[in-house]
Amino acid sequence: MRNRTTDDPSPADLVLTGGRIHTMDSAGGVAEAIAVRAGRIARVGTADEVAPLIGRRTRVVRLRGGSVLPGINDSHLHGVWLGTMWPHLLMDQLAGGDHHRQDGPPQARLETSADRRRAILRTAELLASLGITSYTEPGLGPGEDDGPSGCFGSAALGDYADLAREGLLTARVTALMLFGELDGASSLSGLTEGLRAFTPPADVPGRFRVAGVKIFADGIPPMRTAWTDEPYGDGTHGGLLVEGGDAGEREAALIAMIDAAHAAGHQIGVHATGSRTTRVVAEAFAAVLNRRPGNPGRHYVIHGDLLRAETLATMAAAGIGLNTQAEIAVTTEDMLTAALGPGVLPEAWPLRDALAAGVPLCLSSDAPVLTPDWRAGVAAAVTRRGLDGRVRGEAQRLTVAQALRAYTITPAWQDGAETWKGSLEPGKVADLCVLEADPLETEPAALPQVPVRLTMLNGRIVYEG
Ligand SMILES: [Zn+2]
DSSP, rough: OOOEEEEESSSSSEEEEEEEEOOTTTTOEEEEEEETTTTTTEEOHHHHHGGGGTTTTTTTEOOOOOOEEOEEEESSSHHHHHHHHHTOOOHHHHHTOOOGGGGOHHHHOOHHHHHHHHHHHHHHHHHTTTEEEEEEEHHHHHHHHTTTSSSTHHHHHHHHHHHHTTOOOOEEEEEEEEEOOOOOOOOOHHHHHHHOOOOOOOOTTTTOOOOEEEEEEHHHHGOOOOOOSSOOOOOOOOOSBBBBHHHHHHHHHHHHHHHHHHTTTEEEEEEEEEEHHHHHHHHHHHHHHHOOSOOOOOEEEOSSBOOOOHHHHHHHHHTOOEEEHHHHHHHHHHHHHHOOGGGGOOOOOOOOHHHHOOOOOOOOTTTTOOOOEEEEEEEHHHHOOOTTTTBBBBGGGHHHOOOOHTTTTHHHHHHHHHTSSOOOTTTTTTEEEEESGGGSSSHHHHGGGSSSEEEEEEEEEEEEE
16 A cells, blocks of 8 residues: 655654554555554554654564454443443343343442443443444433433533543543433423533543434334334334324424524434434435534434435435444344334345445444444444344345444544544554454454454553453
8 A cells, every 4th residue: 555654753652563454544445554653643554664663662563464443433332321231231131142141130320420430431441342442422411310220311421521531531432412311202392491501511622522412213113113104013103202292293393303403503313213214314404404504414313223215315415324233133123024024124224225325324332232342243234144143134234344434434424533533544543453363354253253452542552452
């Protein structure tokens, strides 16, 4: 590849050499060595090109066939909740797998700042061991201040900001505010009053940022609570969670909520799963982006279980992202077809179609719904193989390279941060995930067994295996 250097010839703090450096740059370039200096990437190139930056005090790591990725970005992960649940996961209970994880007692409610900080730091340690250096905490706010778990209230935003300021947070965190209930009811007045009355903590530059608003539009297809064009077996179509007297009022309220959050300058992530909901949300995003281009947007559909081709086209044209979980696709497809029939399968988790249409695609764990292990997420996106060994949605399989972009540079876009993180290019922050093997040369099903050797955040090693 092209020799890309910065002018500064002074010695690097760290050089990783003799492996495969997957840069995730726009050309998808692969290099042999990378140098880190003062928290930034100093040089990326061949071993010979990087060698001049090795000084007497430079630590040199021989990769020996290993690889380097940009630090992984899990763009939808409930950090406080994960810290209280781990190693228990919700999906294990649903799928009946991993029985040893099911027998934990229900967690006590998080009451104090100390409780929440402990949960956040437990998550941070776990994520560092997985090579994850950024995540989005999708929904903390006044709507859940009295919630039963204490995991989603507004106080956690302050705890995150404190931990970031104290230098204790080993991942960069983007948060979305929640003015309704998690997976529950919300209203236009709740959102507009919340936006007026609630002041989130100030950004901690590069480390913690409250970027916008999370809205729950509908439920999920297996529960017949997703709002669909196609009828469920009992003839119903589900509906929106947003308050309103009838379906028309609820739709109008949802659109008005999107308009209000956009007008206030926020990024918006909307939980939307049914084919009707995803279309209404995509059209509302497109319309408000067109009407009020001052807000840079980067709005996105979360989950998007059912997405029609027209909806994907609307999203691509307006620059609306899709944030989804391939493991939910392979784990719940049978429940989806039980609820809506096999006729919906062509529009179920159409990840390859989304990329082909030009939709910015982010893959995420939704942990603790699923494991925060992104290697399992990549394997699911590439194989579409469930725990029972069956393949679901074969035509929507991604390549490993596509899946890795959905965990690195595209979520950096979602964070509004693609100019300074998400790829391995000189000048960008040194957030790295170092693996013992090359994921592009690994049998996809075996990806979860590739060990993480080292995790670096901003030039600092936060995990070493
Ligand atoms: Zn979630």
